[in-house]
Amino acid sequence: MQIAFYLSLNLLKMTEYRTELVDSFELELSAEAADLEKQLGEIYQEMGINYPKFYKMNDLCKLGFIGAEKITSNNTSLFSEIAKDQVATIFFNRSSSLVSDHEHMTSIHRQSIPSPAVFVYTLPNILNGEIAIRNEWTGYSAFYLMENYEASKIDELVNIGRHCQTFSLCLAGWVETDLANQKYSLKIMLYKVN
């Protein structure tokens, strides 16, 4: 299901919390190089992760999962100090779960029963769920849509999230699967909240 989250935020009075950017990771994939799903599979294999559930995910979740793995593996001692209910995930994109929505919608007409495994991924916040399952995180999770990547809006929403709910670490990021232009973009950040 495609979801849009249009924001027009004023400056927020969030002065009681400070977020510190601890780490980040970026990835751009284009279908000019090779099939996008295949590229994601190759990156996963190169990283040496043993998590067969990866292959069941849609491309949105695979892309975000790779980013989360990069961040957690680079910051193992930091994550080990923080309780699992203190880690939040807040993600953003423009295309929502369109990678799965169209497939589900067309399969309704093609088959007597559409694929349940495809339907499961027709919500973008399943990405938050997959990363939470992998890491056993039980903290705050949110997914927003924006027209375009805007770092300042991501910062603001991390702060709103922190105001809603206690968390000490936040994995926030832009996870975009642009099917029209055959480009996938990932910009993932790790914030520490002081």
Added chain:
Amino acid sequence: MAKDRIAITGMGIYTALCKGVSQNHQALHNNKSGISDITILQTKHQGSLPAGEIKKTNEELRNATRYHSDEKIPRSVLLSIPAIEESISMSGMPDLSECDFYYATTVGGIDISEQLLLEKSNGIYIHHNEFRYHDCGASTELLSDYFKIKGRQYTISTACSSSANAIGLAAQALNSGITKYAIAGGADALCRFTINGFNSLMILDKEPCRPMDNSRNGLNLGEGAAFLVLETEQNAIERGANILGFVVGFSNTNDSHHQTASSENGEGAYLAIQGALTDAQLAPEDISYINAHGTGTQNNDLSEGNALERVFDQMPPVSSTKSFTGHTLAASGAIEAVFSILSLRHQEIYPTLRWNKKIEGHQFASFNSKTDHEVKYILSNAFGFGGNCSSLIFGK
């Protein structure tokens, strides 16, 4: 929210029971179910899957608005309009230019898109502009424009916890002082996308649902819309508004178990309930009644009941009003918020219709008829796919 409690000064609702707060109250008070055979949505599941369907075509809904007859407006927007109108009118809010809008939906304009795609597959040319109301943010913009709401717009979509999260987020924004008024709630409409999707998961009951009952066999989908007008208590008192109730606590957590199923011990639910109690600075024994998420699936009701039993030594009365409305997906949190405020105002609690026997393994029972009850604080749960668990607490 150690912070202040947030005043609810207006509410509006449209469900399969009927349109309007007092009409919904009458149906709840009289144990009158809104579950029926599907007649409006054109689907191969007509006659086999009951639902909480609003018996108005899109044309009938649109004719009651200012939209022209040739405009294809998403059904979830058409359901939202009378509900938002009612909430604004009830609140007597003086100025929508200082009002933020927190709108929750999962379906958005999918009902229009799926019809267009069907026509396209039959060879009819469809211009891509016809899909302009597909995404959920378009619904938010349509409604903001319709009511001239000038503040910030947020579209929340976290599956079945969406409008609970909209209310929680709005309450926190008010508490932080960034806004003066907020309209928070949501809507979802029945469509082929969701009915076929849920059917593929084999969690739809072919009979009217029996949440929290040992014989439960799945959920019935529903549709509807509900909205609250929220403001700080101080602002409400200063302008002499009629306060209907308060949002006193909110928490969101992740179950971290499965994309769509809940953990057996209800860990995410447990943490959300505990988090809301902490946020409200209340103890479990302060809760007078629980409006459960209670979908009627084997998995949710077992898991949620387990979570409740972990929190409450002495269980207050628990029921699921999805037995009246069906599971209205993104709208459920807000619809059940309105039902909770009705409960507080009338000092009565609404049943789980068709409930008969407690779930094997649970100690607590539900109840199947409207009951007078002293109600001070209500816990309302909303749990969505992706492990998204939210709990709200409302008070007098």
Added chain:
Amino acid sequence: MQDLILEIKSKLIEQLNLQHLTPEQIDDDAMLFGTGLGLDSIDALEIIVLLDNDYGIKFKDQDEAREVFTSVRTIAEYVSKHRVNG
């Protein structure tokens, strides 16, 4: 039967996104759920859809299906007895 077992293994690998496995790596009698292959409830639903679409086999509910889905061999034996098409 061996041909059908191989056919079902290939279909499961494709339908359930088990690309990291080859048919030779799936033991005919290995447990599909719980331990063994570690499939979950969504995989069970996918197998139900697969058997309906490819062989015309319909299950009343998930409980009925789970009794059949112990291993690839038990699925193949059930398909062999109950297939309507494919």
